[in-house]
Every structure is written in structure tokens, then in C-alpha cells.
Amino acid sequence: MKGKLQGATDATDYFCFFCPKCPDREIMRILEYGEHAKENINKYNAHCKSKAKYGFTLVFKLHCEKCGHTDFVKVSNTGWQGGKHSEALSRYGHNKPTQL
Numbered sequence: 001m002k003g004k005l006q007g008a009t010d011a012t013d014y015f016c017f018f019c020p021k022c023p024d025r026e027i028m029r030i031l032e033y034g035e036h037a038k039e040n041i042n043k044y045n046a047h048c049k050s051k052a053k054y055g056f057t058l059v060f061k062l063h064c065e066k067c068g069h070t071d072f073v074k075v076s077n078t079g080w081q082g083g084k085h086s087e088a089l090s091r092y093g094h095n096k097p098t099q100l
């Protein structure tokens with residue numbers, strides 16, 4: 001997806017992903033999710049002020065009913081631990097954790 005996928009919370013606390021191909025923030029369905037990885041100890045705890053209970057990566061399969069676009073997105077706490085989005089896009093590319 002390389003930075004094209006965006007989203008926001010709805011009127012409550014649910015997060016919606018917007019189709020990167022459709023205009024006007026068309027909300028995508030989440031068809032599947034899975035646990036991609038899990039680590040008992042989050043390796044960044046020693047370097048951060050906050051403490052994560054464990055390391056995880058969740059993967060979601062997204063689908064747009066309007067245009068038919070399907071893609072996958074991951075949510076993880078074993079990659080970037082902070083910093084700016086522009087740095088995540090340009091400095092290291094994807095799946096590379098921030099340097100502490």
C-alpha cells in the first residue's frame with residue numbers, strides 16, 4: 001500500500017479504513033484478520049518509556065464493496081515506535097523498525 005491507505009475512528013471508537021482508490025473516503029469492509037506474529041517480550045520495552053505487554057502483528061484483509069479493491073494491512077507494535085510518518089515512508093521503507 002506504500003502510505004496510500006488512510007482511516008479514522010467513527011462516531012464511537014471503531015476504526016474505519018478508507019478505500020485508497022475511491023473518492024470521498026469510502027469505508028472498506030474487513031473480511032478477515034489473523035495473527036501474523038507474537039512475541040512474549042516486546043524488544044523495544046528496554047528503549048521506550050512505555051511498556052508493551054508483548055509484541056504482536058495483526059493482519060487485516062480489506063475489501064471495497066464499491067470498486068472491488070482488495071488489499072491487506074498490518075497493525076503491529078514491533079515496527080516503528082514513534083517518529084514521523086514521512087520518516088517511516090522514506091528512510092527505511094516497510095517492515096523496518098525505528099532506530100532507537
Ligand SMILES: [Zn+2]
Pocket residue numbers: 019020021022026064065066067068069
Ligand atoms: Zn473503492
